[in-house]
Amino acid sequence: MIDLYSAATPDGHMVSIALEELQLPYALHALDKQNSEQTVSYGRIPAINDRDEDNFVVFESGAILIYLSEKTGKLMPSDMKGRSKVLQWLMFQMGGIDAIKDEASRMHLFRVMDERLQGNEYLAGDYSIADIANWVRIRTHMRSGISVDDFPNLKRWAQAIKARSGVQRGLLMLPSSRDIEADLDESMEKFA
Ligand SMILES: N[C@@H](CCC(=O)N[C@@H](CS)C(=O)NCC(=O)O)C(=O)O
Numbered sequence: 001m002i003d004l005y006s007a008a009t010p011d012g013h014m015v016s017i018a019l020e021e022l023q024l025p026y027a028l029h030a031l032d033k034q035n036s037e038q039t040v041s042y043g044r045i046p047a048i049n050d051r052d053e054d055n056f057v058v059f060e061s062g063a064i065l066i067y068l069s070e071k072t073g074k075l076m077p078s079d080m081k082g083r084s085k086v087l088q089w090l091m092f093q094m095g096g097i098d099a100i101k102d103e104a105s106r107m108h109l110f111r112v113m114d115e116r117l118q119g120n121e122y123l124a125g126d127y128s129i130a131d132i133a134n135w136v137r138i139r140t141h142m143r144s145g146i147s148v149d150d151f152p153n154l155k156r157w158a159q160a161i162k163a164r165s166g167v168q169r170g171l172l173m174l175p176s177s178r179d180i181e182a183d184l185d186e187s188m189e190k191f192a
Pocket of ligand 1: 009011033042043044045046059060061062
């Protein structure tokens, strides 16, 4: 059993979605992101504690996704190049999409993803932790009214991931405020 310490933030949703997609049993400790002292790792969320591995604690959302993938042998291939591709797109989120500061860099990074998704169903081979990590961020960026018509492949990919039942379950585990969810849904519809 895994303890998940998390909140309704993109990084928090990333981990609840991965746990749902992997169908791993977990106990959710839903915390307030402003007041996350009850977590197991430096007062930060998301974090997990794997009770079956001598209470092994992992923090940082990207590291948690890699850990869960390696624990289950799913959502990331084990061959060197396949694994590298997933890690490249995971790091693309951590260092790029996650850190977008202005409109020009956002447009650039969306263009990179759109080109990648032209002729590729997912970012790195089969559906993987890289798709989950990028999707939670794209979802929140869509709230800010980007010109979506320029990114047809990104649109198709975002809709396909949204439709996954594991993704929906992962979001529902940590509901955002009603206003935010309605806003996100509306943006996602416009995006379609
Ligand atoms: N890079 C981290 C970001 C995590 C993060 O910023 N967590 C915030 C809430 S969204 C937090 O725990 N803040 C409390 C603190 O740092 O003391 C990840 O991806 O897990």
